[in-house]
Amino acid sequence: xxxxxxxxxxxxxxxxxxxxxxxxxxxxxxxxxxxxxxxxxxxxxxxxxxxxxxxxxxxxxxxxxxxxxxxxxxxxxxxxxxxxxxxxxxxxxxxxxxxxxxxxxxxxxxxxxxxxxxxxxxxxxxxxxxxxxxxxxxxxxxxxxxxxxxxxxxxxxxxxxxxxxxxxxxxxxxxxxxxxxxxxxxxxxxxxxxxxxxxxxxxxxxxxxxxxxxxxxxxxxxxxxxxxxxxxxxxxxxxxxxxxxxxxxxxxxxxxxxxxxxxxxxxx
Numbered sequence: 001x002x003x004x005x006x007x008x009x010x011x012x013x014x015x016x017x018x019x020x021x022x023x024x025x026x027x028x029x030x031x032x033x034x035x036x037x038x039x040x041x042x043x044x045x046x047x048x049x050x051x052x053x054x055x056x057x058x059x060x061x062x063x064x065x066x067x068x069x070x071x072x073x074x075x076x077x078x079x080x081x082x083x084x085x086x087x088x089x090x091x092x093x094x095x096x097x098x099x100x101x102x103x104x105x106x107x108x109x110x111x112x113x114x115x116x117x118x119x120x121x122x123x124x125x126x127x128x129x130x131x132x133x134x135x136x137x138x139x140x141x142x143x144x145x146x147x148x149x150x151x152x153x154x155x156x157x158x159x160x161x162x163x164x165x166x167x168x169x170x171x172x173x174x175x176x177x178x179x180x181x182x183x184x185x186x187x188x189x190x191x192x193x194x195x196x197x198x199x200x201x202x203x204x205x206x207x208x209x210x211x212x213x214x215x216x217x218x219x220x221x222x223x224x225x226x227x228x229x230x231x232x233x234x235x236x237x238x239x240x241x242x243x244x245x246x247x248x249x250x251x252x253x254x255x256x257x258x259x260x261x262x263x264x265x266x267x268x
Contacts, residue, residue: 008034011134012041018130018161019053022074024088026057059083095160096127097200098182102152103145105192115144129157152187159185175203198245207244209233217251220258 008031015030016038027035039062042051052063052070059082061067068081077084103119104112122143123131132140132153140150159165165181173181175197182193191210197203208214209230218236219227228236240247 008037009041012038013045013049014134015130016042016045016049016051016054018133019050020161020163021050022076022088022163024053024055024071024076024083024085026055026085026089028057029089030054055083055085059085094201095129098156098196099127099129099132099153101192101196101200102149102156102187104195105149105187118143119145129153129160133157133161148187152185155186156188175206198248204245205242206248207234207237207240208248209237211248213255214248214251217254221251221254 012031015025019025027038030038038054042049042054045051052067053074053076055061055067059079061071061081061083068078071083072078077088099119100116103116107115119140120127122135122139137150140153141147145153156165164184178197178201179190179193182188182196183190191208194206194208194211198206198208215227215230215233218224218233237244237247
């Protein structure tokens with residue numbers, strides 16, 4: 001058996017083993033390029049791998065009642081004899097966005113985009129915690145990730161895969177609930193979580209009072225004598241609910257206008 005095929009088989013097994021309890025993945029989720037190979041590999045594995053969490057694209061169960069019984073024990077949502085994929089699929093839609101947010105931490109746009117592009121190239125498939133977990137540390141470091149960001153991505157992968165952080169449920173959660181979950185991950189503080197909410201999830205009422213640019217911009221745009229403190233800005237932002245994310249963007253723009261020599265008061 002060729003080396004490349006061995007690598008692909010090992011990657012398939014790794015991804016199957018990382019499907020969280022109570023969730024499922026389709027053959028295509030495991031390996032978009034060779035979904036049929038996933039079935040062949042699973043037909044040869046022992047009971048040590050959670051083979052029962054892999055289903056067909058339509059949610060039907062290739063192994064019938066035995067598979068259904070195991071999924072029901074894990075409380076996987078069903079619709080008749082099929083898995084309710086919308087409710088049970090291992091969530092990946094928001095995972096690449098958070099990976100991107102971590103990569104972009106404290107970096108200028110061009111540098112962040114370059115590193116993000118190299119990280120994407122290093123990962124075979126979608127940039128999800130499951131896929132990132134399969135890539136060696138040396139490869140990700142060579143792509144430009146710092147040791148701290150690599151540690152953050154590893155902790156994110158671990159917490160998503162063990163169910164501590166459920167990114168597929170973010171549409172059902174409030175901003176504060178999402179922040180509370182994300183800040184359990186190493187290297188993700190409140191500011192990073194807020195940037196994720198604003199720029200990745202497009203939440204409209206985020207007010208990042210700890211962001212110096214927002215505080216400076218507010219002072220410039222509203223003609224304050226001094227830059228407001230985080231505590232002061234929190235109360236100043238109350239009148240802008242539920243669109244504080246938009247006001248925050250105007251604050252950043254006020255700083256940019258000031259640096260370019262344009263009077264920021266024109267933005268009031």
